[in-house]
Amino acid sequence: MPLETKGAFIIMKVLVYILFAGLTVTSALLISTANDYHGPMDFSCKDNSTLRHIFSHHANSREDRVWSLGCYTGIEMVYDCQWTGYVNDYDRPFDFQCPGDDFINGLRSIHDHGPKDRRWAFQCCKMRGRIRRDCEDTGFLNDYDGDLNYTTTKTNQLFHGWISIHNNGHEDRIFDFEVCDYVQDGTTGILVCFLVAVLSVTSAFLVSTVNDYDQPMDFSCEGNSTLRHISSHHNNHHEDRVWSMGCYTGIAPVYDCQWTGYVNDFDDPFDFECPGDEFINGVKSYHDNGHEDRRWAFQCCKMLGRIRQHCEDTGFLNHYDDALTYTSNQDNKNIRGWISIHDNGHEDRIFDFQVCEYVEGESST
Incomplete structure (x- = not known):
């Protein structure tokens, strides 16, 4: 040996x-x-x-x-x-x-x-x-x-x-x-089966790796699912990030989804928010090896009978060259805003999200 x-x-x-x-x-x-x-x-x-x-x-x-x-x-x-x-x-x-x-x-x-x-x-x-x-x-x-x-x-x-x-x-x-x-569910018999069935629907979660280094990204949650998990890892050799995104089963029908154009130029910061009561449910991006940076576009969607309340800022969730991971902690909390700042020394970005609760109510838009 x-x-x-x-x-x-x-x-x-x-x-x-x-x-x-x-x-x-x-x-x-x-x-x-x-x-x-x-x-x-x-x-x-x-x-x-x-x-x-x-x-x-x-x-x-x-x-x-x-x-x-x-x-x-x-x-x-x-x-x-x-x-x-x-x-x-x-x-x-x-x-x-x-x-x-x-x-x-x-x-x-x-x-x-x-x-x-x-x-x-x-x-x-x-x-x-x-x-x-x-x-x-x-x-x-x-x-x-x-x-x-x-x-x-x-x-x-x-x-x-x-x-x-x-x-x-x-x-x-x-x-x-x-x-x-893993905690006791506190129920027995038919009620156990019912609750497990409900939980499996309300917490259903699919994570996808959405790009490779230096390659384009074109991702959106399908059906009535909503984007609630984001993680990424930076590679100094490629000077780029791979991203994984997770979609949970939504709490109401998702509709009227529209894509923005690209919201930033290479190397520039951006501060994007979906309008009104809409939320981010998809992300597009492409990389340029000259700038070692990405441009970003977003899909904004509405949720039937839901309006946004109690918005909060996560703060920057990563350091340059470090991993990022975020999952919203409530089934009605979605990502509405996306802030990012590029650094030419690290050839990387830091990221900060605005998340809001989407509660029952009629939108004025």
Whole structure:
């Protein structure tokens, strides 16, 4: 075994001993090494245990990672586990979430020597009598070529989403997780079924990666869904961002959607708001390698029987060259305004959104 490989496994063994030293019976944890360099991974937690610990180490000589995954004794019965297909192509970013109240409880992955990258698939499971609440984003937890080490802080806090971006220079990925509390729904029998059905409709969420570096973007939420999640990552080599956008099922019919022209020139700031009671439900953009910047256009839509109230500014959500992530925290809160400032030194932008609650009422427009 190469010295670097031995070092990685020694690190993992030490980590196992440290974790076991502080464990009690009620928080029993089993850590398993899930793959070898370049080898496939096929791992899932068994017997009602849940995935709550993730560690990985990158080897530059292999341009791959070894992973250790930890399963804690679960708080309720785990059932109806389903595997996805592979959610990404080699070298491409992905932003995955389990549907509804499901959580990630298993991982599959295959490595390819050509692109020096992995494709990923996930096992999504349900937990009896539990629904997800208070979801939060961890932010990117590792640097390229750096170790990743994360354990959820509560027995009922599980992984619901997994974001990753590949860099061809480092031949490595960075990782960002969405974790949620899984709480008792407080109902039984037919009422449980009814509430789960309602929740799956009202919180249905589809995240899409909407562009590649230096490439155009043309995205809008379809049907009556509304744009409520935005994330992006900057790459210094390309001096551009990849973007992911998420559409939730809307609370009322969406109609009369209109596209603006481009609201900015290259390198210039902009401060855009949809008119009246409209909200942003789509984004277009194209990149110029000379300016290393983008121009932006927006789709503004109306919502039947809803008017805007209680608007607030998020403040700038990222630093230059850093990741951005935002999700509105109410099903009636949508994005109305978009502010951005470009910096020629960093060749990047910072972003600030205006979000408003859309409440019942008749629009005057």
